[in-house]
Amino acid sequence: MTVRPDRSFFQRDPVTLARALLGQRLVRVLEDGTRLAGIIVETEAYLGVEDLAAHTARGRRTARNESMWGDGGHAYVYFTYGMHHCMNIVAQTAGEPTAVLIRAIEPVEGMMRMGEHRGSVVKRERDLCSGPAKLCQALRIDRGLDGVDMVMSQELFVERVRSRMLAARLMGIGPRVGVGYAGEWAQKPLRFWVMGSEFASGK
DNA sequence: ATGACGATTTACT
């Protein structure tokens, strides 16, 4: 039987959650019941009000990032660059606006359907979900899923397929992508990936 | 009311 993490799994600090999510399965169930899923292979931690790369930097709280201020286990989905969506899983508890950005997954269920969502651009399976906006397009994740409680939801959730955290020696660690505006916070080693995975967007 | 800017992706030189 498949196990879904309980609330406490998500209520940990964002670095621990980012690492614990590697190797777990992200599941999206469409309106018609189709299951789309992939193994999480790359994540980034966002540390809240002090983290100048985070949307909640300096305590910013707006309609857009409101769900990041909620309880751990909720989805934070945002729209950017006028055309892309990215999804996070909120960490810690209400009032602590931390989250984990899902940067890449290895497709394992519903690849045909993912390809349809991504369009004819995609020729290789490794290009289906190897980026935060790509996986949202493939899994049809948009602002409509912002704020969804992933502990309870039947349309977007995590399945625990490994009980132990990925061994440190199998985990790549490096700076986050696309946050050059964040000064010294851009350099911090807050990106994590499954070493050797061809589905991770980074190195 | 306005303007600058993205936690990106893709196509093209």
Add this chain to the structure above:
DNA sequence: GTAAATCGTCATA
């Protein structure tokens, strides 16, 4: 490697 695409959001006024 460089640049275009494309628009919701937010700080400023």
